Amino acid sequence: MTTRPDSFDPDVALRLDNQLCFALYSTSLAMTKVYKPLLDGLGLTYPQYLVMLLLWEQDDVTVSALGERLYLDSGTLTPLLKRMQTSGLLTRTRSTQDERRVMISLTEAGRQLKAKAAQVPGCVVSATRCPVSELMSLTHQVQALRRQLAA
Template sequence: MASRNTPRNTALSEQALRLDHQLCFALYSASLAMTKLYKPLLDELGLTYPQYLALLVLWEQDGVTVSDLGEKLYLDSGTLTPLLKRMEAAGLVSRLRDAADERRVLIRLTADGRQLKARALSIPGCVLQAAQCDVAEAMTLTRQIQTLRNRLTA
């Protein structure tokens, strides 16, 4: 049975195509705004946003494999390897072959990489202040976005 293209259905369909009704655009533009907010904060640390994300993982658990890091960051090895090489050249991490399995490469923080954590401690507070929300609201938004991401990648 074919659907009827009534004026009401056409109007509803056209409303669905409004830019301000697009979840994808809300996420995209929020991501751009968030990246713009982070840039000067990370410039002070000499980091790019992807480097900061990699350090967040390593500050939680040092010595992860490249594949584990890629899985946590949703990055493939083609993107992650040059990022890690730049971080190694900057003295933030070292890449070592796993003695138990030489196919695996472990990423470890250097002393400089560990020390950078203390300088990064103010970043989450700056983000909350700029977003004008408290920790509870930020965590609720984070969980909602993570749920959406998990549904989309399932």
């Protein structure tokens, strides 16, 4: 049985602390504060860190593939990638098979940064003071919610 939103008591439904969107938003802000000093030490912003995570998983991918995985459009992603190229972390080259596609590849410096970044997840887990199993369960629940909202 699905509960319709209009069946809620408006006084209860409109309380800030009852809003899932606010819980997700404020948690995201708190999580970003945890990541900031860790990523500052790597010379990365949070969006740049996400790009690096993807490239460490699979190097030599298209801009469009990165955008799909990160939920970013090319207008946001292109300047970000240009800054990362200027920093020497990656290269952007036109595909030899289709010049409309831009390929993103790690440089040696980008590959070496992975070793320094290896401490980030443990620091974040420690900051949450939650068991890893609980964090993984929460991650899966939020991913499922994202899929349902996108459908």
